[in-house]
Amino acid sequence: MAETDPLRAAMIEAAERQLASSSDHEIATRAVCEAVGVSQPVLYRLFGDKRGLLDAVADHGYERYTALKAAQEQTDDPVADLHAGWDGHMAFAQANPALYQLMFTPRPWSHSTARDRVMDLLVASLTRCAAAGALKLEPRTAAQLILSANIGTALDHIARPALFEDPTPSHRMRDAVFSHVLTTTAAQNDADPLHTAALRLHAQLDLAGTEALEPTETALLQRWLERITQPGGR
């Protein structure tokens, strides 16, 4: 599934460049083909459609996204990593506004998986927090919350780029969502110890697994733990 078609990669990069330097956040298939020195039918042979090209550009944007994040993350403090992740997300939006909108703004009939993969990244980061006992919600629901808030503020900042100069509004939103998702590190007001213990065990199993149980047993155990952590929902 990891095709390394140099022509395909060249077209994606050309499309990305033209997208970044276009005033209306649009690209022309003709211009992309001219940039790499081929003609239009090859584009439709490779991507099938203009939407296919845009989807490929969005998916390629995920690589750029992970590259920006790999440069900073994964310390021994998962909560600090989470904070850095929020700021990195905002920095990515500031650096590539057009690509960001392509990745995170809803497009009809889009088959891009960029957003889902970013979501998975966030879930992994949150699972580490849960393993440290710092998460109040399940990683997936927490990730949904954080990602929506992050995208909302990033789009607002893209619409008015002056906002990027002052990190205060972004950090305010970050603190608002995080304080609703994370356990207050200072005062450990553990209202429901069973709940938090189940979350913690679930995350530990996700991360490391166990050899003490059969895989099917582990799967069943995870489902039981989810049932313990779920009742708050609805």
Place this chain on the structure above:
Amino acid sequence: MAETDPLRAAMIEAAERQLASSSDHEIATRAVCEAVGVSQPVLYRLFGDKRGLLDAVADHGYERYTALKAAQEQTDDPVADLHAGWDGHMAFAQANPALYQLMFTPRPWSHSTARDRVMDLLVASLTRCAAAGALKLEPRTAAQLILSANIGTALDHIARPALFEDPTPSHRMRDAVFSHVLTTTAAQNDADPLHTAALRLHAQLDLAGTEALEPTETALLQRWLERITQPGGR
């Protein structure tokens, strides 16, 4: 400024209909003109541009937005009104997804004021909360926070409409942001009484004004109050 050009209104409504029933969230100037029985140059004489037409559609969407909100808001409990406002915003996004994206998604070179006007509506609603002493932040910064979060979750829900069926994630985000913006109604942990008092007075002056001071004096007082409520932010 309130021109009532019936032709202009008809074209806006036709464009809105075609936008709502188009699979790719796009409209064609030719189709809009045919729908109202005129030819294309009239469109360019009335709106100057396709973007001008889209801006007009977005601004008209604000009317529809206020119409939906006027049906519920303005009780004697401003905090309850705020909660209803969030849910109404989500309902509007669910009812008109394409129009919603046109209004709230950043478009280059857009002169639409829809988002700003919605922001003003929210500021007004928040000022009422501040007058009741229920707000921890200044109305404008709180509105920025709430609106960004609201738009972020709404866009997420538009991308995956199944989310609309369960209000839990929306309410979770709502509670997260509101609890960071509103004073906890039950336990009035007033950490900075001066701060809250200044906010309260500022809001009261915004709402009712005063005849005890000259307008210039009132303006200066408001700026002093803002300086009192500001120091927390950078």
Place this chain on the structure above:
DNA sequence: CACAGCTTCGTAACGTCGCTAGCGGCTGGC
């Protein structure tokens, strides 16, 4: 009534866009 000036609309066209049918050349196996 007549006529000039202005507004207002339609006709027709231009350039560009996304997309595709059909043909020519290259490569690899026999």
Place this chain on the structure above:
DNA sequence: GCCAGCCGCTAGCGACGTTACGAAGCTGTG
């Protein structure tokens, strides 16, 4: 050497946004 299959190009189609230009209607003055 020859044939099959892949690959890219040429040329073109229909639709799009946009505009130059001429016809038609209204207004106000003589």
